[in-house]
Amino acid sequence: MKFYTNKKYNTIAFYAILVVALNVLLIIAILRFQDILNIFSALFTVLLPVIWGFAIAFLVNPIMVTFEDVVQKKIIKKPASQGNKKRKWLRILSVFISSVIFLGIVGGVISIIVPELINSVNDVINNSSDTVETSKQWINKLFANYPKISKILSDRIAEFSTDLGNLQPMLENILSGALGFVNLVKNFVLGFILSIYLLFNKETLVAQLKKIMFANLKKSTCGKLFRFGNQANKVFSGFITGKIVDSIIIGFISFVVLTIVNMPYNILISVIIGVTNIIPFFGPFIGAIPSALLILLVEPRKVIIFLIIVLLIQQFDGNVLGPKILGDSTGLPAIWVMISLFIGGGMFGFIGMLISVPAFALIYSLIRDGIDNKLKNKKLPLSTEYYKDDHKRLLGSEKKKFVPLTPEELSKIDIPSISEANEAK
DSSP states (O other): OOOOOOHHHHHHHHHHHHHHHHHHHHHHHHHTHHHHHHHHHHHHHHTHHHHHHHHHHHHHHHHHHHHHHHHIIIIIOSOOOTTOHHHHHHHHHHHHHHHHHHHHHHHHHHHHHHHHHHHHHHHHHHTHHHHHHHHHHHHHHHTTTOHHHHHHHHHHHHHHHHHHHTHHHHHHHHHHOHHHHHHHHHHHHHHHHHHHHHHHTHHHHHHHHHHHHHHHSOHHHHHHHHHHHHHHHHHHHHHHHHHHHHHHHHHHHHHHHHHHTTOTTHHHHHHHHHHHTTSTTTHHHHHHHHHHHHHHHHOGGGHHHHHHHHHHHHHHIIIIIHHHHHSSSSOOOHHHHHHHHHHHHHHHHHHHHHHHHHHHHHHHHHHHHHHHHHHHHTTOOOOGGGGGSOHHHHHTOOOOOOOOOOHHHHHHSOOOOHHHHHHHO
16 A cells, blocks of 8 residues: 655655644743753853953954064065964964953953952942041032031931941952952863964864854855854954943053042042943943042042042043944844833843943844845835835825816817817827
8 A cells, every 4th residue: 555645745744743843842841941041051061261261362362463463564574374484383373362361351450450459449348437428528518508418418418338347248248259350260260271272273263163154054045144244243342342442441541530539449430430340331320429429528629529520531431432333233222222221230240241232233124134135135225314204105095086077277278179180190
């Protein structure tokens, strides 16, 4: 007995089985959601050195590429092939130099931040009683005519002082948690070693990835993925490296200005401003709030001066320095910058706020390019201004109103007779 297959019914059966399987997996995922989260958390912990490696390689790569370009143009003055020995030695030297620069920057920042942070915390804790009394006196003088406001602020400062008193044992517990610090150092070191391998063999690794893609995908699909990869690299590298350079400059400017005006904790506050400046839009506010609280505890009268300085520096950054360094690296409208920061910060914290803007910029550019291509195929304008007009005109459905002619207008129309029409023919 022969069984005859029908391709149409086989396709329907396949999709039906696929839908049922997906629904079963979805139900299992909902019922065992916590277990799945634990699995992903364990996987993330295992992959942390790899993540560190890719992140470090991504940050070091621009330094390495710049060094190689300078050496090629100024010293060698002729292109070297991929298999050339000069090319290999140049890559070894460039990886070494760029890695030393990266480690020097990281070590320098740590050597500045950690001692200053410890000293600042110790000063705040040891002098908390004196600073609280000074702050209360300043508030009482400032709000002498508003006793209710003065009492509310004084109570809040007293509560903050109590919290600072309880901060000492908490800090001791954090410092005693050496295991977490050891894991951090271990992941960083392993990631740094991996980054050296990635940088040295990046062309080979990219070639292997292309080989796998061409073996399993269509050429048109590979072309789309290559364009996506180039665009993603351009957006992320342009934004993150530019923002880091911009933040270093802002931190240095803050240090110089705060030192001139003799602001307390000038080094620590400059580092806070520089680090938080990496976050677009909300970074200045995030950095200014804890810094202002630190100054309020020591010299309350300088808080207003500090806020004015931060406002001026951020205006300079937003209108002069930032555009010069970053240019239009994202092309993302302000409303989408805010939305991306809300979503990224809510889901992944500080790291989410850092990468959410270039991620949204990449998605935005892909959607924009896709829409532009569809409009081109339909021979429609690409400018957004064109679509601000009334939708009836855009659809071509706006009907002309019929206005009857008056007898006088009819009399002025010269209608030829039948004989004249025949002669014209």
